[in-house]
Amino acid sequence: MLVVTPTVQLTCKLALNSFASVSVNGLSHITSALENVQQTGLLTLANHISTLDDPMAWGVLPTKYFLRSHTARWTLGASDIMFTNPLFSTFFRSGQVLETVRGNGIYQPSVDAAIEKLNRGNWVHLFCEGKVNQPDTYLQENGLTRLPRFKWGVGRVLTEVSKLPPIIPIWLSGFERLMPEGRPFPYKYLPRPGQHLSVTFGEPLDLRELEALRASDATPEQLRIRITSIVHDAVEALGHSVSGPLLTRTP
Template sequence: MSKYVSAATITIIGLTCKSVLKLGLCPITVNGLPKLLAALDSSERENGRGVVTVCNHISTLDEPLSWGVLPCRNYWTSRKMRWTLGAADILFTNPVLSAFFRNGQVLKTVRGAGIYQPAVDTAIEKLSRGDWIHLFGEGNVCQPDTYPVENGIGHLRRFKWGIGRIVMETPRPPMIIPMWITGFDKLMPEGRGFPFNFIPHFGAKLSVTFGDPHGKMKRDLGSDEESRDVRIAVTEVVQRAVEDLGRSVSGTTLGVKPVTQS
């Protein structure tokens, strides 16, 4: 029964998001979607090679609205929809919300509990079965005007090292697809007071871009210290891939005004 409840939950949310986008309430441009669909249709998934998408996180509506770009057929099939990590202190605060997000394929994640916690373990297990895991590397909402700037160039905040653990400890290297979204920060700006913080600014121009899949990462794990260094290095590689995609979409500053050098 839970399988069907989950499928119904995802389908209803997916179709709702697709309707919002189709009605033109939020004009959207989609690039590279066939790259993701090809990965989800890959026969390698049956042999335990999972799919990981990693994206910048600029508003509370990134999830689930960005998945309104998927074909309708994906919503009813668990294997064609992402599992994602969601903050326990926001999404799992009462039994109703907990049931809703659990059925929406969200893994309860305790921020500050480190990379060795059940949500990360479960993500690795699911990837080992060829499932799709979606990650927001920064771990929380970071709108472009808050990006750190170095030499006039914006960067995403440091990605969480759990990404490195997920990638390194999955038996078969997953297909890693960087994503970049724009405009969602205008749709749902941060910092507004109640009740405006719950009201979208329809009319914002959105875009969702999928990059080229990345292949195998270095997977040599030695001592605990060496393993930590490899996880950090892998996380940094994934972050650069997402940033590079973002620069190809938004320009070298990632949407941040360059700092004038004195």
């Protein structure tokens, strides 16, 4: 981690400054949380629109956060994409990615580890859709574009963590144009330069509703469902505030 994470993040910062333009909003929300992360932990949640969302989006952070082990994010990564050979496995583990097996449900080591990391005062980031969903595939209901549903892993994390951490929603725009899905080899591995990107950090969620739910007599399954719905709606609402009801406006 001492080499991989800073190197990757500094490369992403250089790349963002070299071949894309980036709008950053609400940066103070996450930097304030990172200054206190060892005492509180931190959970961030974002829409997932390209294979470059992580780590590219973190290139907007001030450099000092790349160089501190306690302010480097942990995240979950798909076993069938990131851990397909010994070289990839070593690289991604060194980059603080927790191997996650799709289809193995919410009771698996990576989710256990995410809970442990939060309990120990680390930053954990989740793409709760569980896969890349580009905006042109989103469904519409009554003139409102809906963010795809979240997997229940986040509900388990927030049900079982010892104390709720600050939770910051994030909305990403433009990354789907930087790295579109569905292109043939070798173009699918090549970013498209000249794109305008946007990273918006929302205000930390008001935790009172989640705390009340955790203190209720709801079953674990009921808690997971309700908590997942709350955080999904927070990320979706941030998206609508940034990109409009159809999630198409470029900030």
